[in-house]
Structure formats: structure tokens, C-alpha cells
Amino acid sequence: MHKNKYALIVVDNTSANTDKVFTYVIPEEIINYVEVGKRVLVPFGKGNRLLEGLVIEIVDDIDFIPNKLKSIKKVIDDTPIISKKLIELGLWMKDKYLAQYIEVFKTITPTGISNKVIKYIKITEKCKYAYKGSLDEKQKKIIEYLFELKECELSKLKADLRIKNINIHIKALEDKGLIELFDKINTGIGKKYEKFVKRIFDKDKTTEIIDSLSKNAVKQIEVIKILNDVEYIKLKELMLKANCSYSTIKSLYSKGLIEILDINVDRSPIKEYIPPYKKVSLTEYQKLCLDTIINDISKGNINKFLIHGVTGSGKTEVYLQLIEKMLSQDKDSIVLVPEISLTPQTVERFVGRFGNKVAILHSRLSIGERYDEWRKIKEGKVKIVVGARSAVFAPFNNLGLIIIDEEHENSYKSSMNPKYSAIEVAEKRCDLENAALVLGSATPSIETYYRAKNGDLKLLEMPTRVNKTKMPSIEIVDMKKELEKGNKSILSEALFKAIKDNLHNKKQTILFLNRRGFSTFISCRKCGYVVKCSECDISMTYHLDNNVLKCHYCGLSVKPPITCPECGSRYIKYFGIGTQKVEEYIKKIFPSAKVARMDVDNTTKKGSHERILNDVKNGEVDILIGTQMISKGLDFPNVTLVGIIAADISLNLPDFRASERTFQLVTQVSGRAGRGDVEGKVILQTYEPEHYSILASKEHNYKKFYDMEIKIRKEFNYPPYTSIINIVLGSKDEIKLKEVSKEFYFCLVNALERSFRKVRDDLILGPNPAPIYKIRNNYRYQIMIKCRDEEIQIVKKILKDLVINKKNDKKFRNIKISIDINPTSII
DNA sequence: AGCACGCCGACT
DNA sequence: GTCGGCGTGCTC
Numbered sequence: 050m051h052k053n054k055y056a057l058i059v060v061d062n063t064s065a066n067t068d069k070v071f072t073y074v075i076p077e078e079i080i081n082y083v084e085v086g087k088r089v090l091v092p093f094g095k096g097n098r099l100l101e102g103l104v105i106e107i108v109d110d111i112d113f114i115p116n117k118l119k120s121i122k123k124v125i126d127d128t129p130i131i132s133k134k135l136i137e138l139g140l141w142m143k144d145k146y147l148a149q150y151i152e153v154f155k156t157i158t159p160t161g162i163s164n165k166v167i168k169y170i171k172i173t174e175k176c177k178y179a180y181k182g183s184l185d186e187k188q189k190k191i192i193e194y195l196f197e198l199k200e201c202e203l204s205k206l207k208a209d210l211r212i213k214n215i216n217i218h219i220k221a222l223e224d225k226g227l228i229e230l231f232d233k234i235n236t237g238i239g240k241k242y243e244k245f246v247k248r249i250f251d252k253d254k255t256t257e258i259i260d261s262l263s264k265n266a267v268k269q270i271e272v273i274k275i276l277n278d279v280e281y282i283k284l285k286e287l288m289l290k291a292n293c294s295y296s297t298i299k300s301l302y303s304k305g306l307i308e309i310l311d312i313n314v315d316r317s318p319i320k321e322y323i324p325p326y327k328k329v330s331l332t333e334y335q336k337l338c339l340d341t342i343i344n345d346i347s348k349g350n351i352n353k354f355l356i357h358g359v360t361g362s363g364k365t366e367v368y369l370q371l372i373e374k375m376l377s378q379d380k381d382s383i384v385l386v387p388e389i390s391l392t393p394q395t396v397e398r399f400v401g402r403f404g405n406k407v408a409i410l411h412s413r414l415s416i417g418e419r420y421d422e423w424r425k426i427k428e429g430k431v432k433i434v435v436g437a438r439s440a441v442f443a444p445f446n447n448l449g450l451i452i453i454d455e456e457h458e459n460s461y462k463s464s465m466n467p468k469y470s471a472i473e474v475a476e477k478r479c480d481l482e483n484a485a486l487v488l489g490s491a492t493p494s495i496e497t498y499y500r501a502k503n504g505d506l507k508l509l510e511m512p513t514r515v516n517k518t519k520m521p522s523i524e525i526v527d528m529k530k531e532l533e534k535g536n537k538s539i540l541s542e543a544l545f546k547a548i549k550d551n552l553h554n555k556k557q558t559i560l561f562l563n564r565r566g567f568s569t570f571i572s573c574r575k576c577g578y579v580v581k582c583s584e585c586d587i588s589m590t591y592h593l594d595n596n597v598l599k600c601h602y603c604g605l606s607v608k609p610p611i612t613c614p615e616c617g618s619r620y621i622k623y624f625g626i627g628t629q630k631v632e633e634y635i636k637k638i639f640p641s642a643k644v645a646r647m648d649v650d651n652t653t654k655k656g657s658h659e660r661i662l663n664d665v666k667n668g669e670v671d672i673l674i675g676t677q678m679i680s681k682g683l684d685f686p687n688v689t690l691v692g693i694i695a696a697d698i699s700l701n702l703p704d705f706r707a708s709e710r711t712f713q714l715v716t717q718v719s720g721r722a723g724r725g726d727v728e729g730k731v732i733l734q735t736y737e738p739e740h741y742s743i744l745a746s747k748e749h750n751y752k753k754f755y756d757m758e759i760k761i762r763k764e765f766n767y768p769p770y771t772s773i774i775n776i777v778l779g780s781k782d783e784i785k786l787k788e789v790s791k792e793f794y795f796c797l798v799n800a801l802e803r804s805f806r807k808v809r810d811d812l813i814l815g816p817n818p819a820p821i822y823k824i825r826n827n828y829r830y831q832i833m834i835k836c837r838d839e840e841i842q843i844v845k846k847i848l849k850d851l852v853i854n855k856k857n858d859k860k861f862r863n864i865k866i867s868i869d870i871n872p873t874s875i876i
Numbered sequence: 877a878g879c880a881c882g883c884c885g886a887c888t
Numbered sequence: 889g890t891c892g893g894c895g896t897g898c899t900c
Contacts, residue, residue, distance in 0.1 A: 060899085064899090070900090
């Protein structure tokens with residue numbers, strides 16, 4: 050007798066209650082086609098509607114036979130879209146970040162590849178002749194509607210007719226045999242095709258053919274001439290070259306001289322020619338670093354490394370030569386870079402060295418482009434992937450190396466479910482696939498450095514710059530003293546003078562301010578009213594270019610008030626500075642200087658980023674003003690001065706990582722100065738010149754900063770000594786939220802008390818209104834858990850059960866519960 | 877989520 | 889009686 054096989058399937062259905070693995074019977078006819086990692090269609094729920102599912106395991110036996118086991122309907126993929134190793138990684142992520150199966154696997158498999166099953170409805174042959182007198186009004190309406198369209202999407206019919214209880218009527222009509230329901234599978238994006246023209250006449254008969262054409266057929270002759278030189282040409286290109294229309298080509302086609310073909314092309318996101326990026330000889334430190342890594346990997350000593358290299362120490366060259374080593378062993382490499390530094394400059398280095406062996410993945414790719422890159426990786430056409438966070442899931446089968454550059458960057462943490470850290474995921478993936486992990490940074494995160502010191506990663510230092518230039522000197526300017534001197538402007542005397550000198554010497558300057566817009570808040574001088582976003586608990590930022598107040602959380606724009614909405618006075622004043630104001634001010638006091646600004650407000654369009662950087666490169670910019678965006682990766686030898694307008698912005702945030710972030714920013718931005726022959730200079734303006742994070746960055750002394758910071762972390766029980774679990778409850782109903790947050794808190798405390806004999810005082814904090822109390826009209830309450838390594842599994846289990854329990858609780862309807870394990874920020 | 881079942885009030 | 893509204897519970 051045939052023995053059944055069963056597939057364990059994650060069904061595409063987002064609900065706390067369906068977040069389970071479902072078992073289906075594999076019908077014998079398709080047993081050879083069902084494989085782990087392929088998607089299938091399965092009947093689900095009472096209506097047996099077809100849903101997509103991912104096969105994550107195939108088993109011969111199941112512990113118990115649930116009474117009504119259903120069968121797989123259809124296999125979608127020819128080959129698995131996800132490897133067993135990546136499935137394992139996904140299951141690990143689900144547990145680690147308390148996410149749902151479906152969320153995890155949607156993250157790992159590329160977006161846009163998902164097939165949608167769409168229900169269609171049509172009328173039957175029988176219906177055309179059948180007597181319809183027995184139908185009620187609503188059913189008649191449906192039939193009439195379908196008579197026009199013959200068939201249509203079920204959802205469209207429902208939306209157009211808006212009949213109540215429509216399902217019952219549809220079922221009745223189906224039973225009578227008047228209509229039929231069927232499914233169509235939408236295969237998502239297809240491959241890209243482009244029209245090509247092929248010459249099918251003999252090359253040496255070209256003149257003969259030209260003679261045979263009418264003398265009036267100037268364009269056709271031109272086309273033939275072009276085709277004399279090339280056999281294949283893109284239709285668009287040919288039309289452009291010959292300056293002709295499609296009809297010219299068509300007439301040549303009808304004469305049988307050419308063929309028009311649809312050829313599958315890859316949408317290549319690398320559009321321009323990229324010059325080769327030459328291999329350079331390594332400095333002593335680079336060589337030591339490279340050799341240590343290669344040696345350790347081959348001996349199997351350790352496979353995780355942290356390169357702590359100062360800005361300009363040439364980490365990229367080490368990465369490149371490591372990848373080269375991997376290539377020689379036929380192994381694949383993944384390079385992760387922060388989203389904002391995924392600029393052409395970064396890409397050029399990898400593509401310039403390895404050419405078409407490189408695929409690029411980042412958020413600005415269209416769905417089609419992303420799918421093409423994904424397919425190239427999957428099919429083994431490329432060996433290297435350079436990309437942002439999600440590139441950690443690149444579907445390689447022979448992974449040898451994952452490199453994470455600028456390891457401390459918070460863009461490696463996802464803000465959406467699963468709220469994963471690409472660093473932790475990369476580490477896990479390396480363990481699973483026996484690959485090596487290399488992290489690199491000039492300012493490693495405290496957590497990573499701590500782990501390196503503990504021996505979890507091997508620490509490699511690169512303390513000097515490649516071209517032996519000195520680190521830039523940093524001058525700290527106390528802005529309180531400037532104020533005492535009577536200088537109320539944005540620039541201190543020292544910075545003003547330095548910019549002036551730099552302009553005179555034809556050197557470039559970068560001015561950094563981590564805040565966009567013009568004024569950060571506007572307020573009434575009479576009553577103190579501050580304009581806040583109506584949807585969020587955030588003061589609105591004034592933007593000069595289109596004269597609006599913008600909320601930087603929800604994007605809402607309003608016209609600035611002329612009189613105070615509270616007291617009616619006209620004393621509305623604009624406070625705080627943003628990059629736009631700096632730009633305006635600089636243009637005013639240095640009218641002859643060429644000034645450019647770079648922040649999210651003017652780089653959203655494709656290519657705008659590149660344009661600004663090119664202008665800087667070509668010397669068409671004297672002063673570049675920008676936010677975080679300009680803090681990393683930029684390498685312009687003529688930039689000798691960096692001005693940090695206000696280092697305090699990041700320092701004063703109510704977040705335990707504020708000092709760390711400030712140190713990182715100052716170090717990174719400073720690193721932009723003096724990359725050429727002339728020593729760089731940094732002028733740092735602050736109201737807190739004695740702060741340890743400012744002082745340590747002045748000395749370029751990471752270790753000094755680390756030693757200070759780690760003591761504070763220990764004292765206050767912050768990471769790396771604990772893991773933080775941040776629970777945010779959100780709702781539009783403020784009163785209900787407050788109540789429910791308390792209830793959630795007490796349930797949590799109760800459960801914790803049952804599991805731990807004694808609950809530490811600072812294990813669980815809250816519930817407090819979140820630092821940003823309202824976003825997009827959603828009120829937010831926060832509960833924070835600081836737990837030690839040995840506690841975390843139990844705490845997560847408790848939380849998971851509690852959340853599922855509460856999601857089924859009527860009281861928690863319309864309450865969103867978001868859990869973030871080790872968030873990058875607790876604001 | 878989405879679908880069916882089942883209870884209960886309004887109305888022919 | 890019975891139509892339709894809505895709350896409840898389950899999905900291999």
C-alpha cells in the first residue's frame with residue numbers, strides 16, 4: 050500500500066491564531082514535485098479558499114492524524130525559492146525576534162516574487178438559456194452584471210455591486226449552475242523582455258539590397274547601412290541611430306530583410322560604465338589584518354572578526370582582497386553596507402574590481418530590478434552581492450563570507466517585523482553555512498566591541514591611515530563663551546575664519562548639522578505656544594523652499610500661522626536651526642562661494658544624490674552642507690575643513706545610546722577631512738565641551754570613550770550587560786490605551802513573578818507614555834524590560850504567550866502591541 | 877484575515 | 889415564521 054507523505058507548510062495568512070505550521074497530505078501524483086522551499090497552493094479554512102504556502106519540511110509520519118487533513122492543490126515553483134539553510138535561519142529568527150512565520154519568510158524571500166491567487170467569477174453557458182424568473186432581485190443583479198463582463202475578479206464584482214451577504218447569493222447561483230468560480234494565479238512580475246532587430250540578409254549583399262529599395266526610402270537605406278555593421282541591435286537604439294520610426298523597421302520586416310525578436314534581458318541597475326578599480330599594495334596593517342583572517346579561517350581557529358580601523362585606514366581594500374580569496378575558492382560573498390552609503394562611490398569599488406560578478410541590492414531598486422538581481426544570485430550568475438540590510442538573505446548556495454561595513458550603523462536593525470539585526474542574523478547564517486563573518490568600523494558599537502574583548506570575535510586593529518596622513522586635528526569651540534562674547538550667529542568666530550581661509554585657499558569645506566529643515570520649531574513669544582503636528586506629539590519644522598511646516602514623523606505639511614492660534618498675537622518667532630537655515634546663512638555671508646546642501650529633502654529623486662556628489666568631486670562646490678548623509682563613505686581629497694555646527698543635538702536625546710551616537714557621528718564626520726595631502730581640520734561647536742564623548746573624539750581615542758561608556762552601561766544595567774525588550778502599545782483611543790497598558794503590565798509582572806523567585810527592581814519599567822507620545826494620531830505607551838542573558842528565553846516565552854492571549858482578548862481590540870528586542874533607540 | 881455558524885431582534 | 893445583523897470561533 051502507498052504510504053502518505055506529509056508537508057509542513059507555512060500558510061500566507063497573517064493572524065496571531067494562524068501563526069502555526071499546518072500539515073497537508075501530499076497527493077501521490079505530485080509527490081515528485083513537492084520539495085522543501087517551494088511554494089504550493091493549499092485549501093484553507095472553511096471556504097477552502099486557496100492560499101499560498103511555503104513547504105518548510107516533508108515528513109513520513111505525523112504524531113496524530115487530525116481528523117480532516119487536506120491535500121496540497123498545486124505546486125507553484127519549479128525549483129525551491131529558499132534553501133533549507135535559509136529556512137532554518139528563518140525559524141531561528143522567528144524565535145529570536147518573536148515574529149510570525151509568515152513575516153519571517155516574506156522577509157527572506159524577495160518581495161515581488163509572491164504569487165497571488167485571485168478568485169474570478171463567470172457565467173456559465175447554461176445561464177444564457179436558463180429561466181431566471183425564480184431568482185430574487187440581488188441574484189438577478191449579479192447575473193446582469195456578469196452578462197456585460199462575462200468574467201471578472203470576484204472582489205471587483207463585490208466592490209461594484211455592494212450587495213449585503215453577497216456570498217450567500219453567489220453560493221446559491223453556483224448551486225443552480227448559473228455561475229462558476231475559478232482561480233487565476235498572478236505570477237507577479239515576469240522577466241523583462243526587450244525588442245531586438247536581427248539582420249537576416251547576407252552581409253556582402255548590402256549594396257545590392259540598397260539598390261533594390263526605392264530611392265525615396267532614405268530611412269530604410271540608413272537602417273540597412275547600420276545593420277551592415279552589427280547583426281543584433283536593440284530596436285530602440287536602432288531607431289535612435291537611424292532617426293526613424295517603428296514603421297520603417299516594420300516595412301523592412303515585411304520585406305523579409307530583418308527579424309524582430311523579444312529577447313529576455315536583465316534589468317541592470319548598474320547603468321554607466323564603471324572604470325576598473327585597481328588593486329593596490331597593502332599597508333603593513335592591512336596586510337596583517339588580511340593575513341590573520343585568511344589564516345584563521347583556513348585553520349578553523351575562529352571565523353568571526355571585528356576590524357577596528359580608523360577612518361581612511363583602507364578597510365575596503367581588505368574586504369576586496371578577502372572576496373578575491375573567496376572567489377579563488379569558488380565561494381560566494383555578501384557585503385552589507387548601510388543604506389545611505391550605498392552610493393555609486395561604494396558600488397564602483399566592488400563593480401570596478403569584480404565586474405559582472407557583482408549584484409547590487411538596495412531599496413531604490415524597482416520590484417522588477419530587485420527580482421532580476423535576486424534571480425542572478427539564485428542562478429549562480431554572480432558571486433558577490435553588495436547591498437543593504439536585507440542582502441544578508443541573498444540566496445547563495447555556497448556562501449563563504451559575510452562582510453558588514455560600518456557595523457555600528459543603526460540601519461542594520463529592521464524597524465519592521467521581524468525586527469531583526471542584520472549583524473545577529475549574519476552571525477547565525479555564518480554558523481549555519483560555515484562561512485566567515487567580518488565586521489568593520491572606525492567606531493564599533495559598544496556591544497560588538499565588548500564581544501570582541503570577550504573573545505567572541507577576533508579584534509583586529511588598523512590604527513593608521515593608508516596614505517600616512519595624520520588624523521585631522523579637532524578644535525572644540527564652547528558656544529556658551531561665544532554667546533558671552535556677543536556672537537549669536539550660527540558660526541563661531543573660529544569656524545567663520547576657517548571657512549573664509551579655506552575659500553581663499555580654494556579648498557573645500559563640509560558643514561555638518563544633523564537636522565534638516567529651516568527652523569526646528571516655531572513658537573509664540575507672547576504665550577509660549579509651540580506649533581505641533583496635529584497627528585503627532587512633535588513640534589513642526591519650518592521648511593523654507595516651499596514655505597511650509599512639516600512634521601518629520603508623518604510628513605504632514607501645513608502653512609505656517611501668521612498670528613498665534615492661542616492668543617492671536619503676531620509675535621511668532623522661528624527657533625532652532627536646520628540645514629536649510631545654515632545654507633541660507635552661508636550664502637548670505639559668503640556670497641561668492643558655491644554652496645550645496647544634501648539631506649533627505651533634496652535627494653529623494655533617483656540620481657539626485659549622485660549629482661550633488663559629482664559636483665563636489667568636480668570642484669563645483671566650495672561648501673557642502675548636510676546631515677548624517679554626508680557623514681560616511683565620502684572621500685574627497687580637497688576637503689580640508691569640517692565644521693560641526695551643533696554636536697549637542699544627538700547628545701541630548703533621551704536615549705542611553707546618545708553618547709555613543711554622538712561619538713560615532715563626530716568621528717565619522719571628522720574622518721571626511723584631510724583625506725588628501727593637506728592635513729585636515731575639524732571645528733566642533735558645542736555647549737558641552739567637557740562631555741567625555743566630545744573629549745574622546747577630539748583625541749580620536751575610541752578606547753577611552755569605550756572605557757567610560759562601558760562603566761555607565763554596567764552601572765545602569767544597559768546593553769551589553771542586559772538585553773532590552775521594548776514593548777510599545779499603541780491605539781487611537783487614549784483613555785482605553787492607558788488602562789489596557791496597565792493591565793498588560795500587571796499580567797506581565799504576575800507571569801514573571803511566577804517564573805522567577807524574585808523580580809529585580811529594574812527588570813521591568815513602565816508602563817510610561819512613550820517619549821514620542823503620539824505618532825499619526827496613535828497614542829503610545831511603553832514597557833521596557835532589561836533582562837540578563839540567562840533570563841531572556843523565559844521572558845520571551847512569557848511575552849509570546851501573553852501577546853497571543855491578549856490578541857484574543859476583547860479589551861485589546863484595536864490595540865497594537867509591538868515588541869522590539871534590543872531596539873537601536875528607545876524613543 | 878476571512879469565512880461560516882448561530883443567536884436574537886425587527887418585520888412581513 | 890424568516891430575514892439579516894452581528895458576535896464567536898476555527899482554520900491542517
